[in-house]
Amino acid sequence: MNEGIGLVTIEVCDYGSLTVEHLKKIARHPEVAVMNYDCLNICGMCSLKPFAIVNGRRVFANTIEECLEKVERTVNEELSALQ
Template sequence: MNEGLGLVTIEVCDYGSLTVQHLEKIARHPEVAVMNYDCLNVCGMCSLKPFAIVNGRRVFANTIDACLEKIEHRVNEELKALQ
C-alpha cells in the first residue's frame, strides 16, 4: 500500500469493522496516509458502526460501503482545501 506524504491521514481501529484493506483504493492517492491503531479511544464506536478518523474528524455510516463513500468524499474535500 502506498504510504503517501501524510497530508491527509485516515486512522482506523483494529477492533472496528473498517480495515486498512478496505481503504486501499483511497490510499492510492500519494497525499493520503492510512494509519492503523490498536485503539482510537472513541469508546464503543468501533462496535457500533464502521468508522474512521480523517484529519481529526470522525466519519461513520451504517455500512462499510457507505462509510467508504463518506471517507472518499472527505478526503477529496481535504485535498481540495490543500490546493
Template sequence: MGLILLEICDLNLLTETILEELLAQYPEVAVMSYECQNLCGLCKLRPYALVNGQRVSGKNIEECVTNIKVKIEEELSLLA
C-alpha cells in the first residue's frame, strides 16, 4: 500500500533485516533509503528514521524499532 513513508539514511544503524520485519508486519509502510538525509551525523550517533517526515529515534536499535512501531500505529489510527 505505502500509506506511511519510512525514510532512512544508508549509514543508519538500522539493518535491512529489521526493515524487512517492519515491512512484513506493516504492509501500509513504504521504505525509502537515502544516501544522506542532511541530519549531519545523527545517523552515526543513534538509530533513527523519519516516519511521515517526523524523526523517530531511540537510545539503541531495539528502542528505536519500538518507537517506530508506536509512530506507525499512531499514523495508522489517523487513517482509520
C-alpha cells in the first residue's frame, strides 16, 4: 500500500502485529507513505512486539495502541523537522 507523497515513510512487516490497517489514520496525512513488506530483515522483532520503521527509525512498544502513539509522535517529529 502506498499512500501520500512519502516525505515520511512508515514500513511494516507482513507478519508483525502492527499492520497497514492500524496505520490508516496516520496515513491520511498527504506527506506520509505506508509500505508493507514481506520481511524487514529485523529478525524476530515482528514476533516480539508491535513495531514499525519510520524514516529509518525503529519504533516499538508492548502494545499496538502504544506503538501507534509512538509512530504518530515520530511522524509528527519528522514532519516538524521538514518545515
